[in-house]
Amino acid sequence: MTTHITSHPLDAGDPLAAKRAAFDLPAGVIYLDGNSLGALPAHVPARVEEVVRTQWGTSLIRAWNTHGWVEMQRRIGDRIGRLVGAAPGQIVAGDSTSINLFKVLAAALALRPERKVILSDTGNFPTDLYMAQGLRDLLGQGHELRLVAPEEVADAIDESIAVTMITQVDYRTGRRHDMKDLTARAHAAGAIAIWDLAHSAGAFQVELDACQADFAIGCGYKYLNGGPGAPAFVYVAERHHATAVQPLAGWHGHDAPFAFDLDYRPAHGVDQMKVGTPPVLSMAALEAALEVFDDVDMTALRAKSVSLCELFIREVESRCEGLVLASPRNADQRGSQVSFRFPEGYALMQALIARGVIGDFRAPDIVRFGFTPLYVSHADVIAAVDILADILATRAWDRPEYKTRAKVT
Amino acid sequence: MTTHITSHPLDAGDPLAAKRAAFDLPAGVIYLDGNSLGALPAHVPARVEEVVRTQWGTSLIRAWNTHGWVEMQRRIGDRIGRLVGAAPGQIVAGDSTSINLFKVLAAALALRPERKVILSDTGNFPTDLYMAQGLRDLLGQGHELRLVAPEEVADAIDESIAVTMITQVDYRTGRRHDMKDLTARAHAAGAIAIWDLAHSAGAFQVELDACQADFAIGCGYKYLNGGPGAPAFVYVAERHHATAVQPLAGWHGHDAPFAFDLDYRPAHGVDQMKVGTPPVLSMAALEAALEVFDDVDMTALRAKSVSLCELFIREVESRCEGLVLASPRNADQRGSQVSFRFPEGYALMQALIARGVIGDFRAPDIVRFGFTPLYVSHADVIAAVDILADILATRAWDRPEYKTRAKVT
Numbered sequence: 001m002t003t004h005i006t007s008h009p010l011d012a013g014d015p016l017a018a019k020r021a022a023f024d025l026p027a028g029v030i031y032l033d034g035n036s037l038g039a040l041p042a043h044v045p046a047r048v049e050e051v052v053r054t055q056w057g058t059s060l061i062r063a064w065n066t067h068g069w070v071e072m073q074r075r076i077g078d079r080i081g082r083l084v085g086a087a088p089g090q091i092v093a094g095d096s097t098s099i100n101l102f103k104v105l106a107a108a109l110a111l112r113p114e115r116k117v118i119l120s121d122t123g124n125f126p127t128d129l130y131m132a133q134g135l136r137d138l139l140g141q142g143h144e145l146r147l148v149a150p151e152e153v154a155d156a157i158d159e160s161i162a163v164t165m166i167t168q169v170d171y172r173t174g175r176r177h178d179m180k181d182l183t184a185r186a187h188a189a190g191a192i193a194i195w196d197l198a199h200s201a202g203a204f205q206v207e208l209d210a211c212q213a214d215f216a217i218g219c220g221y222k223y224l225n226g227g228p229g230a231p232a233f234v235y236v237a238e239r240h241h242a243t244a245v246q247p248l249a250g251w252h253g254h255d256a257p258f259a260f261d262l263d264y265r266p267a268h269g270v271d272q273m274k275v276g277t278p279p280v281l282s283m284a285a286l287e288a289a290l291e292v293f294d295d296v297d298m299t300a301l302r303a304k305s306v307s308l309c310e311l312f313i314r315e316v317e318s319r320c321e322g323l324v325l326a327s328p329r330n331a332d333q334r335g336s337q338v339s340f341r342f343p344e345g346y347a348l349m350q351a352l353i354a355r356g357v358i359g360d361f362r363a364p365d366i367v368r369f370g371f372t373p374l375y376v377s378h379a380d381v382i383a384a385v386d387i388l389a390d391i392l393a394t395r396a397w398d399r400p401e402y403k404t405r406a407k408v409t
Numbered sequence: 410m411t412t413h414i415t416s417h418p419l420d421a422g423d424p425l426a427a428k429r430a431a432f433d434l435p436a437g438v439i440y441l442d443g444n445s446l447g448a449l450p451a452h453v454p455a456r457v458e459e460v461v462r463t464q465w466g467t468s469l470i471r472a473w474n475t476h477g478w479v480e481m482q483r484r485i486g487d488r489i490g491r492l493v494g495a496a497p498g499q500i501v502a503g504d505s506t507s508i509n510l511f512k513v514l515a516a517a518l519a520l521r522p523e524r525k526v527i528l529s530d531t532g533n534f535p536t537d538l539y540m541a542q543g544l545r546d547l548l549g550q551g552h553e554l555r556l557v558a559p560e561e562v563a564d565a566i567d568e569s570i571a572v573t574m575i576t577q578v579d580y581r582t583g584r585r586h587d588m589k590d591l592t593a594r595a596h597a598a599g600a601i602a603i604w605d606l607a608h609s610a611g612a613f614q615v616e617l618d619a620c621q622a623d624f625a626i627g628c629g630y631k632y633l634n635g636g637p638g639a640p641a642f643v644y645v646a647e648r649h650h651a652t653a654v655q656p657l658a659g660w661h662g663h664d665a666p667f668a669f670d671l672d673y674r675p676a677h678g679v680d681q682m683k684v685g686t687p688p689v690l691s692m693a694a695l696e697a698a699l700e701v702f703d704d705v706d707m708t709a710l711r712a713k714s715v716s717l718c719e720l721f722i723r724e725v726e727s728r729c730e731g732l733v734l735a736s737p738r739n740a741d742q743r744g745s746q747v748s749f750r751f752p753e754g755y756a757l758m759q760a761l762i763a764r765g766v767i768g769d770f771r772a773p774d775i776v777r778f779g780f781t782p783l784y785v786s787h788a789d790v791i792a793a794v795d796i797l798a799d800i801l802a803t804r805a806w807d808r809p810e811y812k813t814r815a816k817v818t
Contacts, residue, residue: 026467033470040466045458048690052457056637057449058435060767061442064817069637096685098659099508106547122671127660127685130673134658138515139547147671221686228465228478228689249543250507251536258818260772262531262556264539276505276536277630279691280637281457358469363669408473409667 008378010307015300019374022292023225030380030387032359035171035199035337035370038225038289047288051281072283073252073274079290080224080233083298084197084216085207092270093233093286094278097198097219098127100234101165103246103273104215105135107236108163108192109143111244115162115191116143123150123170128196132165150175154185161191168206169199169335172362174327176200176335180211187212198222201233203336203372204305205298208235215240223336223372226286234273241269250275292374304373305336308381312338312369315385320392326366337370346409350402351391357384361409417787419716424709428783431701432634439789439796441768444580444608444746444779447634447698456697460690481692482661482683488699489642492707493606493627494616501679502642502695503687506607506628507536509643510574512655512682513624514544516645517572517601518552520653524571524600525552532559532579537605541574559584563594570600577615578608578744581771583736585609585744589620596621607631610642612745612781613714614707617644624649632745632781635695643682650678659684701783713782714745717790721747721778724794729801735775746779755818759811760800766793770818 011017024042025031031039055063064070077091084091094100105118118132129145136143148156150170157164164186169176179195186193195216200206202223208216214237220230236244245266251257252274255265266272310331316323316338323340342348342365349361359369369384391397420426433451434440440448464472473479486500493500503509514527527541538554545552557565559579566573573595578585588604595602604625609615611632617625623646629639645653654675660666661683664674675681719740725732725747732749751757751774758770768778778793800806 024462024466026469029469031469037465037470039469040461045461045466048461049454049458052449052454052636052694053433056446057433057454060435060438060440060448061446061769061817062762062767063637065815070816095504095508096659096687098685099504099657102657125660126663126669126671129671130658130660130663133673134656138656139549141549227461228472229686229692231688232685247543247547248508248511249539250505251534251539254535254539258772258814258816260535262535262538264542276507276641277638278505279640279688281694282688282691283638285461285690353471358471360470363667406474407479407667408470 006379008382010311010378014304014377015297016304016373019292019296020377023375025375028356030357030384032357032369032371032376032384034372035222036360037221037228038223038372039375041225041289041292044227044285044288048281048285051284069280072280072287073278076283076287076290077233077270079287080201083206083293084201084218084235085205085209086235087209090238090270091233091235092273093220093283094231094274097196097217097232098131099248100217100232101128101131101196102135103248104194104217104234104236105132105163105165107244107246108194108215111192112162115160116141117160118143118145118163118165119153119156119161120145120147120165121150121153122147123173123175124167125171125196125198128165128167150177153177154182157185157189157191159189161186161189163192163194165194167196167198169203171199172326172366172368173339174335174337176333179207179213183211183213199335199337202293204302213237220286224286225289225292227282227289229282230286231278231283236270236273246273248275252276301373305371306331308371308373308376308378309334309336309338311378311381312371312385315382316340316388319385319389322392336372337368339366339368341365342367344397346405347402348391348397351397352388355387355391357387415788417791419720419787423713423786424706425713425782426786428701428705429786432784434784437765439766439793441766441778441780441785441793443781444631445769446630446637447632447781448784450634450698450701453636453694453697457690457694460693478689481689481696482687483680485692485696485699486642486679488696489610489633492615492702493610493625493644494614494618495644496618499647499679500642500644501682502629502640502692503683504641506605506626506641507540508657509626509641510537510540510605511544512657513603513626513643513645514541514572514574516653516655517603517624520601521571524569525550526569527552527554527572527574528562528565528570529554529556529574530559530562531556532582532584533576534580534605534607537574537576559586562586563591566591566594566598566600568598570595570598572601572603574603576605576607578612580608581735581775581777582748583744583746585742588622592620592622608744608746611702613711622646629695633695634698634701636691636698638691639695640687640692645679645682655682657684661685710782714780715740717780717782717785717787718743718745718747720787721780721790721794724791725749725797728794728798731801745781746777748775748777750774751776753806755814756811757800757806760806761797764796764800766796
């Protein structure tokens with residue numbers, strides 16, 4: 001494993017420097033893939049063990065009441081709320097991002113029955129598009145999923161649009177949409193605005209309430225560090241609580257789940273977004289992971305994120321021939337990742353991973369680097385570029401074993 | 410805590426007696442609620458810790474490939490398959506029972522587009538009925554959810570029925586439907602048969618393939634002991650793999666998830682039932698828990714289950730005045746639970762729990778006792794009835810604090 005530098009002048013005044021110790025990261029690894037799977041917060045294993053051994057093992061079924069499992073979805077939701085600018089009582093955690101999108105898209109379409117167009121863009125994460133296609137086909141009412149290029153979204157919002165379904169940060173390029181502007185445009189056209197915060201929540205401060213977003217969803221296992229496949233979350237703006245109803249009408253979303261009525265009667269407010277019993281062990285890891293954010297100043301988080309990304313771009317462009325920036329150059333238009341194009345991107349990423357620099361690859365030719373300000377330093381950035389430059393200079397990526405695709409890329 | 414007898418003649422020849430040591434059960438507790446939340450298998454905490462610390466913490470994103478997370482849904486599915494009589498390749502684990510029902514109900518209705526009736530019974534668990542109502546209302550195509558009494562299901566199957574949606578074991582009474590007979594009747598009438606195995610899987614051998622069930626779903630956290638809110642499972646009979654498509658079209662159900670196509674193209678076979686990223690920590694607990702069944706003879710399991718239930722009924726009826734059997738008297742018509750009616754059932758159950766006998770209550774008046782043959786003994790049955798008889802004789806249930814309903818009952 002490469003020995004790399006451990007200090008950089010820009011790290012000296014970093015107010016988040018101490019947060020690195022809140023994570024267990026393996027030695028010899030520079031982890032630039034927190035946008036795919038966040039790193040392990042150091043206190044999470046003990047918390048999960050407590051839930052497994054004591055709560056499940058000893059309290060058994062009683063833990064639903066005695067250990068507050070029954071409030072978990074709301075409790076975690078409110079914790080996430082602080083990071084995405086949502087006042088309490090508008091978010092529940094649970095299910096997957098895909099499932100949550102189905103709920104809010106169906107609820108949103110029902111609020112605009114006279115319109116048939118779902119507007120999204122080609123930079124959206126495919127599962128969002130797939131879920132919309134699945135719902136469209138299921139409904140069989142002539143809905144259209146209209147896809148435009150990301151830069152054409154603003155102009156494509158007109159009075160034909162029922163719902164805008166936009167992911168704020170592009171998973172490949174890190175390009176960031178202007179939530180406030182697009183939401184205002186949607187509302188001006190009479191449309192409902194759904195935001196996917198998969199690459200936003202925990203990466204920078206989001207302002208759902210202030211932007212007047214209608215619905216939002218997001219991921220628990222990226223910048224929130226909730227663990228592999230961590231439950232997702234769903235936001236319903238309070239003004240829709242009386243009227244928005246989603247079709248996955250499970251018992252936890254019933255107004256009185258333990259009355260065991262034969263007829264569904266939706267719960268009030270965001271509780272109606274709950275469906276089946278949530279996976280408590282995974283929920284517990286997410287809940288514990290969120291505590292890392294308790295004392296984090298989100299403005300400082302964003303400032304460090306920008307600083308890391310800018311340094312990375314500068315260093316790569318000055319030392320790594322053949323890589324072409326795929327992310328916006330303007331930091332205001334980026335999330336917390338930087339992507340470059342490279343024709344043999346897959347092999348390059350395998351060579352990087354073999355040397356301890358973990359990013360990932362997105363077809364057809366994008367190498368993607370996520371910068372989680374909680375545990376990545378400027379020294380890490382320099383060290384990563386040192387290795388990247390060496391791999392390029394020696395063509396170390398050009399080996400057959402680096403070109404065999406794994407199942408998960 | 411009550412000291413109770415620890416041996417009974419019927420336990421002497423119990424081939425499953427050693428399995429008790431495979432579980433961590435708290436001292437002083439007789440756990441008769443494994444039908445609500447299965448007990449903790451003793452090796453699960455270490456396994457979960459391994460997944461948290463080593464797989465997540467050290468391998469990070471690489472674990473999807475190196476630790477086989479990507480095959481987890483199918484791998485767990487096949488393990489469950491052995492217990493429910495499904496040949497490999499027909500089950501995936503993931504999501505909740507409610508969500509899985511939505512998938513198979515939508516897929517089944519699409520196979521019978523000319524019919525509009527979903528047949529179920531009033532003994533079904535409410536979430537199944539709610540999900541069907543949600544789908545019916547979403548479709549807006551005039552579907553009807555027809556509910557009959559459990560004993561009327563067989564006669565209600567006629568050529569108007571698109572889908573029979575039946576839970577094999579009644580969550581309140583333990584009454585068990587005849588899967589082979591009802592499935593044959595459904596097919597004779599041209600209907601599709603969906604089975605909910607929430608209270609069946611792991612409780613006794615189920616024979617999905619042999620009964621020619623079309624679709625099935627089931628729960629991971631009851632008799633499978635997968636932990637609180639453990640992921641559920643979904644079965645699609647192989648003969649439907651080419652034609653059944655479910656509408657929750659997430660990226661994990663895509664034919665090539667990591668190609669990131671803009672258009673959904675369903676995976677072949679049961680993989681199309683996958684949606685979003687599954688909660689790996691909860692999945693890992695379920696996977697580990699299933700190993701307890703590896704050397705279990707399911708015929709012996711069922712024999713012990715019947716023996717425990719019969720003994721419990723006999724003892725309660727001879728010593729506990731005021732309780733009226735709510736379960737079928739004939740063991741062939743029961744799952745692995747016994748329920749009694751008692752007007753102050755809620756308070757009675759609280760009094761039992763306070764004395765270490767954990768069962769649960771189901772409105773309006775049912776006290777419910779689940780018998781998990783892997784960790785419940787005949788001595789436990791006698792001890793539980795000793796305490797129950799004492800509570801009844803002393804009216805110890807008649808206290809205000811036992812009558813205040815908790816959120817989860």
